[in-house]
Amino acid sequence: MGILRRSNGYSKVDKEDPEELIHRRAQFLIYKVMEQADCRRKPSFIRIRLCRLKVKIGGKLKKLRKSAVVSISAERIGVYKQLMNQLKTWRRLFKRATHHGTIATLPRPFFT
Template identity: 55%
Template sequence: MSLLRRPYAYSKMEMEDPEEKAHRRAQFLIYKVMERAEDSQSRRRRRPSVLRMRICKLKVKIGKRLKTMRKTMFLSISKARISLYKKIMAQLKILNRLLRGGEAMVSLPPPLCN
């Protein structure tokens, strides 16, 4: 009996219901998750650092340059395709005229001998 009367003495606990134990554990886990969510929100509210802002601006700048470079490349490639197509078509027309024979050539009148 003297053990129970002393301060901070151990006392025997009665057996706990397993459902109640699981419920208490679930409540604890929910509490921990909510606590983490609050911590992450408070971290997000902090003012972003100058370095992060500079990096973000640099990314935007690089992205814009890449976009314009891509557009100019596509434009120049399409122009090159068009010019190549025109050259090929001109060569095919010349080849077609040569294969047809005299139809494409202008026939000259016979020379007049005096």
Template identity: 55%
Template sequence: MALFKKPYAYTRMDFEDPEEQKHRKAQFLIYKVLAQADARGRPSLLRVRLGRLKVKIGRRLKRSRKRMALMIWKARLAIYKLLMRQLKSLEALVWP
């Protein structure tokens, strides 16, 4: 108890500068990210191969999606042209 009554004892600050809080939080986050980076180390060869395989599969899926969209667009256009041709021939028969 006598320790807290000394004039040079530490006291808790009630107010802290907001800039100081931001700075301290930023330092903590930087330290945390650096610690995670140190813990990871070098990626394994299997992980690198899996990553490349995922990229390769993703590219193929993207290409096939584009191809399917183009095919669907062309099919819709062909059907539209066919329908318009039929309507024009029907119109010529109905309204001379």
């Protein structure tokens, strides 16, 4: 019977002030954010150069595409003009042939 048991081995800690708790949490979150910011890799010189090169290539491709579209449409217009000129010359030739009566003066077939 010589053993004494304590019901409360540890003394109770006073309740913490709610404002102090909020302040401590905010400090912890700030610390975490700062830690993450330090861990992020800073862009290297090569990455910056690659990014600039991509932008430059993209601009040149866009310019090339536009010039190709313009040249193709110019080709179409050229082909259309040539076709119309050819049709005009054919019309003139056929009109001359019918006006001069060359078709009417063809000899008649023998067996009719």
